Amino acid sequence: MARAATTADVFNAVAESRRREILDLLAVGERPVQELVDALGVAQPQVSKHLRVLRDVGLVDVRDAGRRRLYRVNAPALKPVHDWVKSFERLWEQRFEQLDAVLDELKQEDRDAQQ
């Protein structure tokens, strides 16, 4: 065995920053490949390959329009990521509350010290 296949799932597809950039651009609306190439400053084959990965995991859909191909985000495919991360939300809110408590305490001590 060796490295596990990574482009096979949404988490890995999204792990690549270029692909996140692509999704960010498509979040605004449908776009042809060339626009993405221009916006990203990346060579066309690279963009097509990233789009291929995104398509394979269902993160984007395509539509033919003459000799261009219009890509768009399929947002619901991100739900697994959202749900997983959300399960930790409680934990970090807890953390921030604790931090707030500590800060309040420090302020209080500060006031006490000044009297």
Added chain:
Amino acid sequence: MARAATTADVFNAVAESRRREILDLLAVGERPVQELVDALGVAQPQVSKHLRVLRDVGLVDVRDAGRRRLYRVNAPALKPVHDWVKSFERLWEQRFEQLDAVLDELKQEDRDAQQ
């Protein structure tokens, strides 16, 4: 150039399913390495290496306890992922609303047909 370094950021750290499993286990509470090894059924060195990656991106903290090392989640490190995904929330809710609308429409047609 070649492949980009991937373990360097939170998105990639979390892209590996084993590491997500580790975080899930640690979400419950602090645990020594051996417990993770048992729970995951993975060899100890592999677990230690995954923990190393998680530590490097700040997703977990360690605490020495005798000859054991207790790991715990540092949830706030997940916020960048949460925030990014959340920016797409609006899009998929929109999608679901559209789906609901279509379903309602179909139901209506169904009722109409039965009359």
Added chain:
DNA sequence: ACATTACATACCGATATGGGAATGTGTCAA
């Protein structure tokens, strides 16, 4: 028909990655 445009795919090379096995390091127990 031919050139051009818009994409996709194939191929190549460099490198990062994960698993396995072996080894190193520090701590506790007898």
Added chain:
DNA sequence: TTGACACATTCCCATATCGGTATGTAATGT
């Protein structure tokens, strides 16, 4: 002190992945 235990690190290997370049393919324009 010696052995056992808990964990980290190192080395090796197979492979996936990314970028770059070249090529294939389909649609449009002349």
